[in-house]
Amino acid sequence: MRHILIRSAVSFLWLCMLIPAKAQLTAFKKSRIDTAKVNDLMGTGFFAVTFNRSENSHLFFQTDLNLLVPTRQHVFDMALSSYFNGLEKFASDNRLYVMFRQNYRRHKVYGDSLKANRLHIETSQFFQYDEARGLLHRFQLGTNVVYIPAFTQTNSHVFLNASLGVVYEWDYWRLIDRKFLPDLDSLPDDILQELEQLLGIDNKGNVPRNNFRLNASANFIADLSNKMSVNLYANLQLPFQKPFRGLPQLLVYPDVNKNYLRSTVEALWRYKISHALSVSLRFYLQHDKAQITPNTPDVVYTISPGLSVAF
Secondary structure (H helix, E strand, O other), X not given: OHHHHHHHXXXXXXXXXXXXXXXXXXXXXXXXXXXXXOOOOEEEEEEXXXXXXXXXXXXEEEEEEEEEEEXXXXXXXXXXEEEEOOOOOOOOOOEEEEEEEEEEOOEEEEOOEEEEOOEEEEEEEEXXXXXXXXXXXXXXXXXXXXXXXXXXXXXXXEEEEEXXXXXEEEEEEEOOOHHHHHHHHOOOHHHHHHHHHHHOOOOOOEEEEEEEEEEEEEEEEEEOOOOEEEEEEEEEEEEOOOOOOOOOOOOOOOOOOOOOOEEEEEEEEEEEXXXXXEEEEEEEEEEOOOOOOOOOOOEEEEEEEEEEEEO
């Protein structure tokens, strides 16, 4: 009888799980950073109505905020991005990320300009929430070595950097749809404990994961004219350990014996209307098979036409 109850509970949870449940490019042009005043706050804001492909394809709102402060040797910046299609507590496609970066000994001061060093160290702290993908939170702590080619040090219209480093990440995935959590809580404690062991979940139906990843990225910015610029970013993150190690080999999880590479591409086209206002078009795409929530697409992308303001 006990095994029948457990199998029935597993079947019920499996049915529950079958119900469907950005970006890190540099937002500032090199010419603007190079001519910035030491300790002056720089910022950009972005607002768009976005076409989204996550679990559903529809329009929703995107808002971004980027802040940057250069000191005599270092640069400190913050990026915040939110996507939302509803104001209720758990709208189906709401997403948010916040990132802080510290670039140490990035440049030297020459007169009224800042000249970038070819090598410097960057540290970062990153938080992400993505309701549609069942990602309740992702924390990342990273350290990178950043390389800036010599030809971009003296060219105010072209910027290129490449970085290589390591990030530690801690993920918390939702395996069971929120609407079924009361049913999960109603199960007897002994059956719930066996389910936790069988599925690798906690008592809230979630799966915690942690890993170190090799982190490689490149960012290219070019002024196509006095008013038009393009910004391209690419990132690869290779896990040191298998993302699903220690979890049971069940259909609900991808192959526990594979290392899944996470790749991200982002592009930003900007046309300047006035000193502070620009028309922008952003494209973001991420491919990641190491996702625990069932029915989550491996590829998520957004196309975002909107307005950006510099201050």
